[in-house]
Structure formats: C-alpha cells, structure tokens
Amino acid sequence: MKTQLLCAMCATLFTAATAASAQTVAITGGTVYTVSGAPIQNGTVLIRDGKIVAVGASVTVPSDAQRIDATGKIVTPGFIDASTQLGLVEISAEPSTRDQNARGTDGVAAAFRSWDGLNSESVNWAPARNEGVTSAVVAPSGGLIGGQASVVDLVDGSTTEMIRRAPVAMVAQVNNPRGAGTGARGELLGKLRTLIEDVKFYQAHRSDYDRAASRNLSAPRADLEAMIPVVEGKLPLVIDADRVDDIRGALRLAKEYNLKIMIAGGAEAWLAADELAAAQVPVIAGAMNNIPTSFETLNQRQENVGILSKAGVQVAIIGNNGDGDEESFNVRNVKYEAGNAVAYGMSHDAALRAVTLAPAEMFGVADHVGSLQVGRDANVVVWSGDPFEFSTRVEHVLIHGKESMSPSRQDLLTKRYMTLPPDYTKP
Amino acid sequence: MRTRSLLLLCAATVACAQNPSPSTAPATASSSATVASKPVASSSQDSLGKPGPGALSIPFANPFPSTYRPFPSRTTLIRNATIMTAAGPTMQNASILLRDGKIVSVGTSVTAPSDAVIIDGTGKYVTPGIIDVHSHLGVYAAPGGGGLNDGNEATNPNTANVWAEHSVWPQDPQFPRILAGGVTTVQILPGSANLFGGRSAILKVVPSRTVQGMKFPDAKYGLKMACGENPKRVYASRGPSTRMGNVAGYRAAYIQAAEYRRKWDEWNANHKGPPPTRDLALETLAEVLRGDILPQMHCYRADEMAQMMDVAKEFGFKIRAFHHAVEAYKIADLLRENGTGAAMWADWGGFKEEAMDGIRANLALVSAAGVKAMIHSDDPSGSQRLNQEVAKAMYAGRAAGLNVTEDEAIKWMTINPAWALELDDKIGSLVPGKNADVVLWSGDPFSIYTKAEKVWIDGAKLYDRDDPSSNWRTDFDLGFVKGGSL
Numbered sequence: 001m002k003t004q005l006l007c008a009m010c011a012t013l014f015t016a017a018t019a020a021s022a023q024t025v026a027i028t029g030g031t032v033y034t035v036s037g038a039p040i041q042n043g044t045v046l047i048r049d050g051k052i053v054a055v056g057a058s059v060t061v062p063s064d065a066q067r068i069d070a071t072g073k074i075v076t077p078g079f080i081d082a083s084t085q086l087g088l089v090e091i092s093a094e095p096s097t098r099d100q101n102a103r104g105t106d107g108v109a110a111a112f113r114s115w116d117g118l119n120s121e122s123v124n125w126a127p128a129r130n131e132g133v134t135s136a137v138v139a140p141s142g143g144l145i146g147g148q149a150s151v152v153d154l155v156d157g158s159t160t161e162m163i164r165r166a167p168v169a170m171v172a173q174v175n176n177p178r179g180a181g182t183g184a185r186g187e188l189l190g191k192l193r194t195l196i197e198d199v200k201f202y203q204a205h206r207s208d209y210d211r212a213a214s215r216n217l218s219a220p221r222a223d224l225e226a227m228i229p230v231v232e233g234k235l236p237l238v239i240d241a242d243r244v245d246d247i248r249g250a251l252r253l254a255k256e257y258n259l260k261i262m263i264a265g266g267a268e269a270w271l272a273a274d275e276l277a278a279a280q281v282p283v284i285a286g287a288m289n290n291i292p293t294s295f296e297t298l299n300q301r302q303e304n305v306g307i308l309s310k311a312g313v314q315v316a317i318i319g320n321n322g323d324g325d326e327e328s329f330n331v332r333n334v335k336y337e338a339g340n341a342v343a344y345g346m347s348h349d350a351a352l353r354a355v356t357l358a359p360a361e362m363f364g365v366a367d368h369v370g371s372l373q374v375g376r377d378a379n380v381v382v383w384s385g386d387p388f389e390f391s392t393r394v395e396h397v398l399i400h401g402k403e404s405m406s407p408s409r410q411d412l413l414t415k416r417y418m419t420l421p422p423d424y425t426k427p
Numbered sequence: 428m429r430t431r432s433l434l435l436l437c438a439a440t441v442a443c444a445q446n447p448s449p450s451t452a453p454a455t456a457s458s459s460a461t462v463a464s465k466p467v468a469s470s471s472q473d474s475l476g477k478p479g480p481g482a483l484s485i486p487f488a489n490p491f492p493s494t495y496r497p498f499p500s501r502t503t504l505i506r507n508a509t510i511m512t513a514a515g516p517t518m519q520n521a522s523i524l525l526r527d528g529k530i531v532s533v534g535t536s537v538t539a540p541s542d543a544v545i546i547d548g549t550g551k552y553v554t555p556g557i558i559d560v561h562s563h564l565g566v567y568a569a570p571g572g573g574g575l576n577d578g579n580e581a582t583n584p585n586t587a588n589v590w591a592e593h594s595v596w597p598q599d600p601q602f603p604r605i606l607a608g609g610v611t612t613v614q615i616l617p618g619s620a621n622l623f624g625g626r627s628a629i630l631k632v633v634p635s636r637t638v639q640g641m642k643f644p645d646a647k648y649g650l651k652m653a654c655g656e657n658p659k660r661v662y663a664s665r666g667p668s669t670r671m672g673n674v675a676g677y678r679a680a681y682i683q684a685a686e687y688r689r690k691w692d693e694w695n696a697n698h699k700g701p702p703p704t705r706d707l708a709l710e711t712l713a714e715v716l717r718g719d720i721l722p723q724m725h726c727y728r729a730d731e732m733a734q735m736m737d738v739a740k741e742f743g744f745k746i747r748a749f750h751h752a753v754e755a756y757k758i759a760d761l762l763r764e765n766g767t768g769a770a771m772w773a774d775w776g777g778f779k780e781e782a783m784d785g786i787r788a789n790l791a792l793v794s795a796a797g798v799k800a801m802i803h804s805d806d807p808s809g810s811q812r813l814n815q816e817v818a819k820a821m822y823a824g825r826a827a828g829l830n831v832t833e834d835e836a837i838k839w840m841t842i843n844p845a846w847a848l849e850l851d852d853k854i855g856s857l858v859p860g861k862n863a864d865v866v867l868w869s870g871d872p873f874s875i876y877t878k879a880e881k882v883w884i885d886g887a888k889l890y891d892r893d894d895p896s897s898n899w900r901t902d903f904d905l906g907f908v909k910g911g912s913l
Contacts, residue, residue, distance in 0.1 A: 091778065291601055291604060292570045390815070410776075410785070420796075
C-alpha cells in the first residue's frame with residue numbers, strides 16, 4: 001500500500017517535471033466538453049505556451065508535443081468556484097489566519113482590496129486544485145459593504161502570479177440589518193441608498209471635498225472612491241440576499257441606480273426566477289440547501305438553481321450549505337454541489353456551465369478562462385468519468401498549460417499514516 | 428423496555444411499601460405503563476405525601492418512557508432489486524419481504540404472500556435504514572434563533588444532569604428532511620460546550636406530538652462528553668481553560684461518581700437506613716460506570732483520544748465511540764485494542780486547529796485497521812446525504828490504495844452506527860427478524876444522482892418521493908414553508 005502511494009506520487013512529480021520543459025501539450029482521444037460549444041467526441045485540445053491553440057476532432061498534433069491520452073475520459077475547462085475565501089482564511093476559528101473580514105467604517109469597507117492579504121502559500125489551494133478547481137473568486141464578507149473580490153488562478157506561484165483580475169466585484173449584503181450596522185431591513189436599504197447618493201455627490205464635487213468644502217458624506221474618501229465604478233455600473237455589486245423580498249429589493253435598487261448586480265446566496269431566488277431573468281441578474285447559489293435554517297431562507301429548496309437556469313437566469317453554483325468549510329478547505333466539493341443540482345432538475349450541461357463559463361462571464365474573465373476555445377488560458381482538467389460523480393478521479397489538472405497536481409498536506413498525512421506507527425522522517 | 432419498566436416499578440414499590448422484592452412487582456408491560464405514566468398528582472390518596480420513584484437512584488431508571496408504537500404497515504415485498512444487507516455480500520435481482528414491522532426474508536427466492544404490496548425494484552437498490560449517531564436535530568431546531576437554541580447548557584463544564592430529550596422539539600422541520608435522506612434512527616446529542624454535555628436521546632425519525640413518541644424503545648442512553656478546544660474556549664475565564672484542565676475535570680467527576688455509585692449500589696442492595704441523596708449528574712455518571720449508559724465522546728485529536736481511553740480505564744468504563752474523530756487514522760491500532768468505535772466525517776477539516784489534520788481516507792484507514800468505523804453528520808444538511816459522504820470516504824480509501832468494498836462501506840452508515848448505540852441486534856442490517864427499517868434507492872446509493880425513494884420504519888412506509896401528498900410535514904412547515912422537495 002505504501003509503495004503504491006509512493007509510486008502514484010512519483011508519477012505526479014515526474015509528469016510535472018516533463019510538463020515544465022514542454023511547450024506544447026496535446027490532450028487526445030477524450031470527450032471534450034468545451035462548454036462554449038457542443039461536446040466533441042474523440043477530440044483534441046492542443047496547448048502551446050500556456051494557451052489553447054486548437055480544439056476539435058481533427059487537430060494535427062505536432063510531433064514534439066507532449067501527449068496526454070484521454071481516451072475514454074472526459075476533458076473539461078478547469079472548474080471555477082464563484083464564492084471562496086481561499087487564501088484569505090486558513091483555519092476559520094483561528095483569528096490570526098482570517099483576512100476576509102475588514103473592519104471598515106460603520107459597516108462600509110468598500111476600499112478593502114481583499115487580495116492584498118492573499119496567502120499564496122495556503123494549504124487549501126492544493127486540495128481544490130487537485131480536484132479540478134483551477135480558478136476561484138476570492139471574496140470578502142461582512143458589514144454592509146464587505147469589500148472587493150478578485151479572481152485568482154490556482155497556479156503554484158506568487159500572489160501576483162495568481163491574481164487573474166482584480167477587482168471583479170464589490171460585495172454587499174441585505175440579509176442581515178444588524179450586521180450592516182442598522183436595525184431594520186428598510187434602514188439597511190436606506191443606508192445603501194445614502195451611500196450610493198454620497199458616491200454620486202462625491203464624484204460630482206470631488207474638488208470641493210478635497211478643499212473640505214463639501215457636506216459630510218456617509219463614508220470615508222477611500223470607500224467613496226472604490227464605489228465609483230459600482231455606481232457607474234461598471235463593477236458588479238454582488239449582493240447577498242436570501243429572502244425573496246430582499247432579492248426584489250436589490251432588483252429595485254439596481255434598476256433605480258442602473259447598477260450591475262448579482263444575487264449571492266439567493267435561497268428563495270426561485271420564487272423570483274422570471275424577474276431575475278428579465279432583469280438579467282445572475283445568481284450565485286448552492287444546490288444542497290432545503291432546510292428553513294432561518295426566517296430568511298424558509299423556502300430554500302434543492303431545485304433552486306435548476307428552476308433559475310430553466311427560466312434563463314445565469315447561474316453560478318457554489319458550496320454554501322455549511323458542510324465543513326466549503327469556502328476554503330472544501331472548495332474541492334463544488335463539483336458535488338453541481339452533481340446535486342443535476343439530481344434536482346438542472347441539466348448536466350447547465351450545471352457544468354455553472355461551474356465554468358457562467359462564473360467566468362459573470363466576473364469578466366471569460367476571455368481567459370471557463371471554456372475550451374482557441375486563445376483561452378489552458379486551464380484544463382482530464383477526468384476518468386463524469387466530473388460530478390464520486391467514482392470519478394481527476395487524472396490531470398493543467399493550469400496555464402502546466403500539470404499542476406501536487407501532493408496536498410492531506411496527501412502527505414495519509415501517506416505518513418498508511419502504516420502504524422508512522423515513520424516521522426517520512427514523507 | 429420490559430426489564431427497565433420492571434426496575435422502575437421496583438423503585439416505585441420500594442418507595443411506597445418499603446418492602447422491595449422484584450417478585451412482588453407486577454410483571455406485565457401494560458400495568459407498568461399505567462404506573463409509569465400516571466402523574467403523581469393523580470395517584471391515590473394513600474400515596475400522597477410519600478416519595479415517588481424520583482426519590483431514588485436506581486439503575487436503568489426510565490422516568491420518561493417511550494410511547495412509540497410502530498405506524499400501521501402492510502406486508503410489503505420489494506423484488507428484482509440490488510440489496511445491500513450490511514450483513515453479507517450484495518444480492519442482485521433479490522427480494523425482501525417486510526411483515527408486521529419485521530424483516531421476514533431476504534434473498535433471491537422469496538415468495539410473495541397474497542396480501543403483499545409488491546414493489547418492483549428493477550434498477551433500484553435496497554439498504555438498511557441509515558443511522559446517524561451524531562445529530563442535533565430538535566435541540567438546534569430550524570429555523571434557529573434564540574428561542575430554539577437548546578443544545579448547549581453552557582452554564583457549567585459538567586452538565587451530566589441534563590437530558591437532550593428535554594430540549595428536542597418534535598416539530599423541527601429538519602426531521603422529515605433527514606427521513607427523506609434515508610435516515611431512520613438518530614442519536615440526538617447535547618452540544619460540545621461542556622466536558623459532560625448530558626444524556627443523548629435515541630429517536631426514530633417519525634412524526635409525533637411528543638419526544639416520548641419518538642424514543643427508540645429499550646435503547647440505552649448515551650452520554651455526551653467533549654474533548655479539546657470547545658470546553659476550554661467556553662470556560663476560558665472560569666476554567667477549565669486548558670486541555671489538562673479538561674482531563675482534571677473528567678477525573679474529578681468520575682471520582683465523585685464512583686463514590687455515589689458505591690453508596691447507591693449498597694443501598695439498593697440492602698435498603699438499610701435512609702437512602703442517599705439523589706444527584707442527577709452523578710446518577711448519569713454512575714450509570715456510565717455500571718455500563719448502562721454509553722459514553723459518546725467528541726474528540727478530534729489522536730493524542731486526546733489516547734488519553735481519554737486511559738481515563739476510561741482508570742475508572743473502569745469504556746468509551747463507546749469517539750465522534751468527530753478527525754485524527755482516528757493516527758491511532759486506529761489503539762482504538763482497535765480498546766474496542767472503541769470512531770464516528771467521522773468524510774472530509775470536514777481545517778475549521779479549527781484540532782481539525783487541521785482531517786483526511787478523506789480516515790474512514791477507510793480506520794475501518795481497514797479493524798475498528799468499527801462509521802459516518803456521522805453533526806449537521807442537518809449532511810445528515811440528509813450520508814450516502815454521499817460514505818461514497819466520498821469509500822472512493823478516497825480506494826484512491827489511497829485500500830481495497831474498500833461497497834459491502835464494507837455500507838456498514839459505515841448502518842450496522843456500525845447501530846453497534847455504537849448497542850442496537851445492532853435490532854437495526855442496521857437486513858436480516859430476518861430485525862426491525863424493518865428499509866430504504867429503497869433510485870439507484871446505486873454511492874452515486875451522486877441517487878435519491879431515497881421510499882423509507883420504511885418498522886415496516887411502515889413513512890416517506891415516498893413519488894407521493895408527496897403522503898409525506899410528513901411538521902407543524903412548522905405549515906404556512907411558513909411553501910413546499911418543494913424533501
């Protein structure tokens with residue numbers, strides 16, 4: 001047993017070493033789910049210098065290409081989890097390792113660039129990466145305005161190398177008036193309106209503000225500045241909202257101020273599916289919630305994302321049902337969230353899209369990731385079977401064209417304790 | 428139930444007549460039920476002013492007896508199914524016959540009685556009802572909030588005196604949802620704030636106005652104990668604030684309990700002089716020492732589990748199972764030697780320091796070492812999908828190079844948790860004579876697309892995905908919840 005595992009790890013390391021020197025990689029023979037188009041049987045994905053240069057059934061493979069035989073296997077874009085705290089939270093109960101929650105000023109932390117504290121050495125990257133997650137939205141939380149989110153690629157590199165785009169969104173919430181420093185829902189929405197009005201005022205009276213000749217505004221300068229792209233409708237505002245009337249409140253606010261919004265959580269979004277579709281507001285939601293866990297989520301159900309998808313709402317599937325730190329340690333389980341969505345009525349194609357191209361489009365990185373098209377970054381996963389099934393194993397994870405599977409801390413512990421007592425010099 | 432009712436009656440007789448003898452106690456269950464359920468206020472004039480059974484500390488006392496009765500059932504035959512019995516190899520194209528609340532026969536040549544409801548199981552799987560040994564349903568009922576926050580009596584590190592059943596809300600809307608996930612028996616535990624959290628309640632997942640109506644007849648109580656970070660965090664300012672403080676706390680309590688037990692065993696044997704003073708916390712711990720209550724201990728770290736097994740030896744009891752045993756794989760050999768089981772998650776970890784070393788191969792490694800390994804949820808969402816959790820754990824074991832069969836993995840959610848509750852003679856496997864707690868799955872229970880279609884408890888069909896109008900909706904669900912799938 002010990003030998004087997006050792007060899008498995010040797011193979012991984014060996015592959016990684018060869019990949020690093022190869023410029024051209026051809027993944028051949030698999031069923032290729034491009035997501036942007038129809039699946040290709042016996043397809044080839046050709047990668048050069050970290051980019052996809054050809055995808056199709058009749059791609060000529062250069063003789064110097066490193067080949068990955070995917071015959072009988074499934075090839076997909078790397079998965080994207082649209083709601084994580086990867087790199088911001090190492091151990092959630094240990095405050096010294098939590099960097100996703102800014103103090104802000106009276107519930108507003110718009111200037112908080114969460115990626116400035118991103119830990120590129122977190123032990124939580126590898127388990128996610130080894131199970132097919134190649135990009136993630138890393139988002140702050142808390143208060144009324146939690147701060148700014150980024151999209152990162154799960155490359156083994158520095159923070160700068162990891163960040164694909166930042167900011168990609170501003171994060172807000174209308175679920176919890178007390179958490180926003182208010183006492184009632186109406187007051188929370190009023191506070192959000194005041195903030196938006198103040199940002200507009202600030203924008204129009206910047207020089208007066210700088211001369212201290214402006215009226216008092218509800219947020220500090222840095223936060224007002226950070227909110228400008230939101231108020232201009234350029235930067236999406238991701239609004240945590242579960243109760244259907246909170247969702248409708250967010251929709252009204254977006255319409256009133258021409259904001260570009262997304263609904264996150266969206267427990268009762270299915271009750272407003274047509275309104276969300278008409279407003280072209282995407283929803284970020286899980287697929288394993290069916291408990292009235294609070295008075296905000298009385299009507300959550302597992303069919304939620306399937307209903308939304310059928311109504312024409314853009315959906316990103318995330319893990320959010322409280323099953324063991326699914327935003328950091330268990331980001332790897334986002335594929336099972338998608339599988340459960342299929343079990344409760346979402347089409348398999350839509351569920352695959354909801355963990356690849358949909359989040360890429362929603363967060364403005366679809367020109368780089370989320371689909372297997374020429375010119376995209378070569379973030380590609382080879383699966384032994386259906387990506388959503390428990391029996392399926394991830395065989396290759398390529399990020400920017402490089403084989404990126406590496407033993408996680410969990411793999412090392414497993415290996416150490418395969419025989420008892422362990423040898424504390426190994427692995 | 429009968430034995431325990433007798434003992435309870437014994438207590439009553441002792442209190443009333445001061446002339447105890449088991450032979451003088453009425454022997455029928457019906458009369459015992461009458462006595463046990465009769466409120467003190469309505470007892471005869473003769474007994475007014477005399478102590479009730481509550482004055483005495485008697486082993487197996489049962490002051491809140493189960494009133495559960497099986498729901499009406501029909502003789503049912505499921506045929507052409509793949510049957511995972513948890514007692515032997517999976518059977519293909521097999522049948523299972525349920526009658527009068529029991530499993531009558533399982534196999535490939537079962538004939539249907541003329542009165543049987545026949546269900547075609549082609550393409551479907553049958554397993555025993557799932558048993559979740561770690562649940563807080565009812566004590567942390569949905570929709571939550573302070574009014575329903577009844578799981579941790581976090582007012583003292585030792586609250587061995589409290590009983591989870593006194594917090595359980597039978598109208599918790601989470602109950603029918605776990606039933607729809609195939610769970611038929613749950614152990615409801617107090618939370619882990621305290622060294623001693625209190626007694627557990629073993630419940631059938633059935634609709635009832637009262638907790639007594641859900642209680643699994645004859646089930647032994649469990650005692651929730653907790654290691655590590657939670658108690659030391661909760662009691663940081665008053666103590667225990669360290670792991671060594673925790674261990675001193677367990678030992679101090681069992682020292683007292685040993686003394687209490689000795690006094691009461693002596694008095695119960697000879698009834699000389701006035702009875703000692705009854706103490707609910709010490710009574711529960713004394714029952715642990717007598718082997719009448721099964722300690723179920725929240726403990727993440729390997730080194731702490733090893734120490735707790737020594738504490739148990741010091742006082743002569745056995746920890747039945749460690750729960751949240753994230754590091755069980757590091758001491759699987761010690762667990763096997765001690766005969767202590769391990770209840771685990773498939774892949775939770777990382778959320779606190781004592782959970783840093785969680786690995787997905789935990790169940791497989793522990794099981795391979797010969798320990799009673801089992802899945803548990805600690806979570807109303809996970810409890811609905813324990814089959815999925817077992818699937819993750821099974822495939823992770825295979826990925827690590829272990830030869831984990833489905834026949835082994837199915838035990839992790841059925842017969843092994845039944846063993847942890849000492850109910851493995853009644854539930855947990857599909858064997859003739861056992862309770863007909865059965866799940867019919869739409870397909871392989873280890874596929875993500877599979878759902879529980881029908882669930883029977885004691886032969887009565889209590890959940891049917893194909894017949895939503897027949898399914899249990901709690902009082903809370905009415906009006907508050909618009910519907911949707913369970």
